[in-house]
Amino acid sequence: MTTIQARVGEVTERIVKRSHDGRSRYLDRIRAAADKGPHRSRLSCGNLAHGFAACGLSDKQALSGDVVPNLGIITAYNDMLSAHQPYEHFPDLIRQAAHEVGAVAQVAGGVPAMCDGVTQGQDGMELSLFSRDVIAMAAAVGLSHQMFDAAVFLGICDKIVPGLVISALSFGHLPVVFIPAGPMTTGISNDEKAKIRQLYAEGKVGRDALLESESKAYHGPGTCTFYGTANSNQMLMEIMGLHMPGASFVNPGTPLRDALTREAAKRALAITALGNEFTPVGEVIDEKAIVNGVVGLHATGGSTNHTMHLVAMAATAGIRLTWDDISDLSDVVPLLARVYPNGKSDVNHFQAAGGLGFLIRELLSGGYLHQDVKTVHGTDLAGYTVEAKLDGDGTVRREPVPDASGDETVLAPLAKAFQPTGGLKMLTGNIGKAVIKISAVAKERHVIEAPARVFHSQEDFLAAFSRKELNSDVAAVVRFMGPKACGMPELHKLTPSLGILQDRGHKVALITDGRMSGASGKVPAAIHVTPEAADGGAIARIRDGDMIRINAVTGALEVLVDAAEFAAREPATQDMSAHQTGVGRDLFAAFRANVGTADTGAHVFGA
Structure with missing residues (x-):
């Protein structure tokens, strides 16, 4: 195992020291919850009957005891959001996968999923950041039934994944796997899209030309293909060990995407307290995992929104991350990816060039990432230096990433970093x-x-x-x-x-x-x-x-x-x-009154 880079080690150590008391209280709380065993056993017969009333007979029999694990599904599905439209059929895949291993899966709850692409420049954008905290609370309501031994979270975009992570960490005694749906296929080039936008701003083309261009860029199911907050979210979930390896950037509607979804469901069921690989999410996300997330953000030129989201997520797990920590890591972490807006290519090109498996391997080789972390996959972070492939029997197999980048203009090896500092x-x-x-x-x-x-x-x-x-x-x-x-x-x-x-x-x-x-x-x-x-x-x-x-x-x-x-x-x-009414803004007065500062995560959950 490569020695950790000096600045990365120094920042990690000071986060550990600063977070000691809060992190200790958090771990005590989630371990006490885990020690109580499956919560279904403490529900009354009336509670339990309500919980499985709509299930089939075999699922009812399974959930009557404590031996068969029950997987809760938290979904951010809606079919207005291109990135989340593929989630419509994921619960059926997850239930089928659960049955194949003798378990049960239920949709525990849905959460709102706002499309910032629709609300950009509109009044509704003033609800966007606060939607993160609403999502966290809505997911908590779903899990509060205490029917579940583990959970899978279906979410991709901007505030949605951070909100889901905050909720997952609030239920830190449960194992949690995040399941992505993947990016849409590549449309027109980002350069062409940006050019038409500027021509429209100058009055040189009309709305018809602009709409045609935008429709060619955002043209089908899946995440928008530029490297904004949504795709930064996917990078974070993988580099922090909450995805299955190689899952982030596989296109929706493909056999491999479905195989990865079934695999994730089965893995969540394998790591419950009922088995021998108990992996609660509150122990996966520790100080080292948070630092790995920050390093990944810098190395890929990721979204500025995560200077707030990562701080808020860390705080939920009793970890105090600061902007100084983020800045100090930026001074030493090299930029290895050029994906629009800091390059001409999109995430599909990034994936084809080697993707996150290649990036993680390069960062590990330079000591920029902590390898000795827990992951939902059951390996340390070295287990993520792979690419996922579809095996002949329809399951997932993994192969080591190639030695060389498939395109060094998109994804550079450490020796040819685009710049010596982060984004x-x-x-x-x-x-x-x-x-x-x-x-x-x-x-x-x-x-x-x-x-x-x-x-x-x-x-x-x-x-x-x-x-x-x-x-x-x-x-x-x-x-x-x-x-x-x-x-x-x-x-x-x-x-x-x-x-x-x-x-x-x-x-x-x-x-x-x-x-x-x-x-x-x-x-x-x-x-x-x-x-x-x-x-x-x-x-x-x-x-x-x-x-x-x-x-x-x-x-x-x-x-x-x-x-x-x-x-x-x-x-x-x-x-x-004028900003306090209309499009639901009147309902968020308490959020505006109680929100914290940007550098402390801009959340409403208190210190």
């Missing part, structure tokens, strides 16, 4: 703390100085762009977009206009207490600024014309104003009442 960087300064994604930003734009232009909504910025008021260097400050203000929407709608200004040769940057889509990255963007404007943060004291400096090399985010003058300014305020 994410933390920024600090007199504006506050923020995150920047640098893997897709040209090196000459890693340091930007430009005058501020302040906006209080995306619409204000786009109106100014349409009026041709922004044809110069500009640091666009879009504030009152934080979680307390309006739920922290993604501001991906700004990307084409910002890109146009940058392509015209201007120095351009975005500074916001909101989020950007996981598909963004061409323009330097200091996002997740905390404290946010609605909390009286320094971003609320910036004025038009102030010089702003973003330095992604040194990690600085500064307004170049005399310190005394800047401190003496009254923070701007904003009437947010």
Whole structure:
């Protein structure tokens, strides 16, 4: 086993020390729950009868005792979301697989699954981040019946997987396997899609041309093929040991996809407390697994959203992960993947070049990942340096990944890393703390100085762009977009206009207490600024014309104003009442009032 890289070991050790008390309390709690044995045995006859009333006779007989395991299915299926449409038939596959090993499987509950692609730039996006916590609570309701010895979770996209992980860790005494559905097949090139978007923003093509282009990009069942939050989720689930090896990026509707689903169900049933391989999810996700997730995020140029989601997931397991930890790991983890938006290719190309098996093997060889971790597969992380194939009998077989990448422009070996540092960087300064994604930003734009232009909504910025008021260097400050203000929407709608200004040769940057889509990255963007404007943060004291400096090399985010003058300014305020009703926003007032800061996970579950 390769010695762990020094910085990775150092960061892991300080997380362990910082988390000691909380992690100990968490492990005591889940072990006490596990020691009580199968919970069905403690249900009354009336409880149990309700629990299996709709089952067939053989399943009723099986669930009457404590010997046969029952697998709970938590599903995020809906057929509006392309990534989740394939899940419609997964419960039937899982029930069949359970019966083949003498067990039972039941759908324990469904959770909402929001498509950020539909809500981008719309009012509904203000519910997006909060949907993560709703999903966690909804999944907890499903598992609260205490009918189950293990669970499988069917979810892929943006806030859905983090919400499911938070719920799974709340029931940390149960074994849990995550089952993906895979990416859609490749449509038009990402370059072509981006080009049409910019032409539309400039008024050079109409809506018909734009819709035709978008429909060719997003054209069938499966995850969107760019490397945004959804596909970053799949990478995380595999590199943290919650997927079966090689499962993440196999297309839906294929025999291999179905075989992987059946295998995952059987594996979840094999690792219950009723057998000899008991593997509770709360022990799979430990400090080393969390660090492995952060390393994977950096090595692939993954989504900035995970600077919040990973912090929130870790907290549920009693682990305190900070932005400083994430930033320090970024300084040493090499970038090994170039997938749109930090490259021209998509996740299908990444998979064909060697996929996660190749990536994990390379990172392990350099000591960047902890190999000695628990996984749902029953091996350490070295067991994930494989690719999944369909065997002649319809089951899954695994082969070691090839020695060489199938395409070094998409997936590089360690010796030919695209850059020596990771895709994410933390920024600090007199504006506050923020995150920047640098893997897709040209090196000459890693340091930007430009005058501020302040906006209080995306619409204000786009109106100014349409009026041709922004044809110069500009640091666009879009504030009152934080979680307390309006739920922290993604501001991906700004990307084409910002890109146009940058392509015209201007120095351009975005500074916001909101989020950007996981598909963004061409323009330097200091996002997740905390404290946010609605909390009286320094971003609320910036004025038009102030010089702003973003330095992604040194990690600085500064307004170049005399310190005394800047401190003496009254923070701007904003009437947010228009953001508090409509599309269900009135139902989320308690979330806005109680949400934590971006750097602590932006969740509503308390410390």
